[in-house]
Amino acid sequence: MHLTEGALTLRKQGLVYETLTADLEFAGNTITLSDLTLKGDKEGSLRLSGGMTHENFRPLTFNLRAVGDRLYIPFHSGVDARIDPDLTLSGTLEAPALSGKITVPEGRVSLERLFAKQVSEIQVVAPVSDENGLMRV
Numbered sequence: 001m002h003l004t005e006g007a008l009t010l011r012k013q014g015l016v017y018e019t020l021t022a023d024l025e026f027a028g029n030t031i032t033l034s035d036l037t038l039k040g041d042k043e044g045s046l047r048l049s050g051g052m053t054h055e056n057f058r059p060l061t062f063n064l065r066a067v068g069d070r071l072y073i074p075f076h077s078g079v080d081a082r083i084d085p086d087l088t089l090s091g092t093l094e095a096p097a098l099s100g101k102i103t104v105p106e107g108r109v110s111l112e113r114l115f116a117k118q119v120s121e122i123q124v125v126a127p128v129s130d131e132n133g134l135m136r137v
Helices: none
Strands: 002-010 015-027 030-040 044-055 058-069 071-076 079-091 096-109 129-131 134-136
Touching: 044 071, 044 079
Parallel strands: none
Antiparallel strands: 002 015, 015 030, 030 044, 044 058, 058 079, 071 079, 079 096, 129 134
16 A cells, blocks of 8 residues: 555644655555654654554564654643653554654743642752853753
8 A cells, every 4th residue: 555645634633744755555454654754844753664463453573663853742731851762662563662862952941830720849969060151951
């Protein structure tokens, strides 16, 4: 199956991926994902590849890789980040294994929004340094 000129909107998260392409192959009890790519002007990009075996579309084994570039993650109303993931999920549903790395080139926390519903007291317990206009805590 070959998908071109697709798009994906995640309304709840407010994300729009203007480009969605996919190459899938279904052969017996195996699904091979040669490439599934999502790209958004503000959302960054994510590429998935790999495959799985199944029984009536219930996954038996899988080996999937996700690689992203400045992928926007709206984690919480007070926390958002852009990440560069390079992750592999393999194994079975009973024994999945996740490996790889996630680089966070950009992240922001609004303490007012994060703790808007509760009173909080923040105490810095490590030395603070200022580098390139960013405060590291």
